[in-house]
Amino acid sequence: MSLSSEILIKMYRAMLRIRRFEEQIWEVYTGGLMHGLAHLYIGEEAVAVGVCAALRDDDFITSTHRGHGHCVAKGGNLEAMMAEVMGRVTGHCRGKGGSMHIADMSVGILGANGIVGGGFGIATGAALSAQKRGTDQVAVCFFGDGASNQGIFFEVMNFAAIWKLPVIYVCENNHYGEYTPTENVTAGKSIADRSLPFGIPSTTVDGSDAIAVYEATAEAVERARKGDGATLIECDTYRYRGHHVGDPGEGYRSKEEIESWMAKDPIQLLRTKILDDNIASGAELDAEEREVEKEMENALEAAKAAPYPDVEEVNQHVYA
Amino acid sequence: MSMREMTYGEAVKEAMAEEMRRDPTVFLMGEDVGKAGTVFKVLLGLHDEFGDDRVIDTPIAEAGLVGLGVGAALTGSRPIVDIMFGDFIALAMDQIVNQAAKLRYMSGGQAIVPITIRSTMGAGRSSAAQHSQSLHAWLAHIPGLKVAIPSTPADAKGLFKTAVRDDNPVVIYEDKMMYALKGMVPTEEDYTIPFGQAHIKREGDDVTLIATSSMVHVALDAADALAEQGISAEVVDPRTLVPLDRETLIESVVKTTRAVIIDEGYKSFGITGEIASTVYNGAFDYIDAPIVRLGAMDVPVPFSKPLEDATIPTPEDVIKAVQDMKIR
Secondary structure, three states: OOOOHHHHHHHHHHHHHHHHHHHHHHHHHHOOOOOOOOOOOOOOHHHHHHHHOOOOOOOEEEOOOOOHHHHHHHOOOHHHHHHHHOOOOOOOOOOOOOHHHOOEHHHOEOOOOOOOOOHHHHHHHHHHHHHHHOOOOOEEEEEEOHHHHOHHHHHHHHHHHHHOOOEEEEEEEOOEEOOEEHHHHOOOOOOHHHHHHHOOOEEEEEOOOHHHHHHHHHHHHHHHHHOOOOEEEEEEOOOOOOOOOOOOOOOOOOHHHHHHHHOOOHHHHHHHHHHHOOOOOHHHHHHHHHHHHHHHHHHHHHHHHOOOOOHHHHHOOOOO | OOEEEEEHHHHHHHHHHHHHHHOOOEEEEEOOOOOOOOOOOOOOOHHHHHHHHHEEEOOOOHHHHHHHHHHHHHOOOEEEEEEOOHHHHHHHHHHHHHHHOOHHHHOOOOOOOOOEEEEEEOOOOOOOOOOOOOOHHHHHOOOOOEEEOOOOHHHHHHHHHHHHHOOOOEEEEEEHHHOOOEEEEEOOOOOOOOOOOOEEEEOOOOEEEEEOOOHHHHHHHHHHHHHHOOOOEEEEEOOEEEOOOHHHHHHHHHHHOOEEEEEEEEOOOOHHHHHHHHHHHHHHHHOOOOOEEEEEOOOOOOOOHHHHHHHOOOHHHHHHHHHOOOOO
């Protein structure tokens, strides 16, 4: 499966957008411009981008508490996302969801979710709905290594298997469930193995390699659209930062470990690939970077200038 | 209005069949809902008409089952999810409380979640503590959910059809002891009952008996006996807990000046407390006697028949509560 230059550049740009968005969040948080929590995706960009590059606009995703990357990759609007994180009325959810609940139904983002494993039921149900409505849409459920120990993971794999649902479970194994090393609390050799008893094929990919993630997803999407059912993809990845913005991410992780992952940075990997294959020049990629930088600045300025919701809104949208 | 006599169970099935005929995005899924027609047999025949695609037997996995329903509802389907015993809703609480109830609000009004969750309530079948509870107060506590609790075949049909057409998550509780209860039911396809409209099941002047689900029949029996003693009892059924028709409840007590509230949920922290507070606040200047609350005894529902019976409010309990008010 060879990717067009256009898609590779688009993926590069999408990863940059996520990275800059998250760096900006860090500044916004430490600058006192946002309240509450945010869980940064820096280091994991290749997963969201590789997966979403293989999806159509009308496909569905469910996201996690560490969800900004998924939303950017699936087509969320940077300005509306930043405004949402800052609790402004121009946010995707009018400031009612915040960082952990960004949703944009218009591009199939069924919502980030504050409950670990909260997307399993929703994504599998979206796949059921697509099947019932006779479309060829697929649903992707992003989840972490931590969520792989939630009981509902096993329930939905059973449903997906018996009904051959067009759903793709994408595990982002970043090796820590909050502060706890995954291997301390997770039985078995790999999370990918967990779907095999259900007859759901699985694969493990290098989550720093956007192209590898794309290829695995494209194969799963093809299987799902054909009516051949679900796939589990485990992506080996790492978050550079702590569990959330208030956690420096050190102490429970060694400096060497963090540095070893940063040495194979997903954005640098794709940049090298693009340059080596003469798909674009360094100057062209730098120009992409400057454009993303500008886009980010505009998004931040717009979000900062946007008003908070009127208090009268507080009891709106409880019911349809 | 053309009417036909049918049982409560038949009314539920007819509501479901009509809605499935009307709207191709409606489907039913649950444990044993297919050929078996549920463990209570009330949906027998539905699978014959709609087949495997729309009347779907599922694994015994309540969290996943409701979770799939929520996802399907978010993306253009209108699922009806059957949770065999209300007690089993405990297994699906995250999906109902943290997902279904909140997705519209958290998305700033982008999402609709038109899922109907039907389940059962009620003790009296010697089924012990895990198959007998009436836990509707749990869900009535959560903003974003609607809760319906029909007491008659006609209400069951009308409220069920409204539930399926509602764009919000609705939980509808059927008392499994009432499936064989007969009554006249409107037969036209567009018969629905709006949520948030209490129904006066019997008019009276001396005391208001506010009752839900099967307790409506306990209250009606008590009202018959009280009439023989010269006491005129009004029986009011809220029909939906969320939204709750507070006005009708208050108006009735303003008229009668006294109230007994009867609900089969546990008495403590339950529906009767919410309604009593509503009535106290709304009818304070008119109230002539302390409001009495009757609910299930605060114990796990016991197996042994004499013990189980002792936990559920009876007409005698209602009569005694009214007599203690010394109306005459």
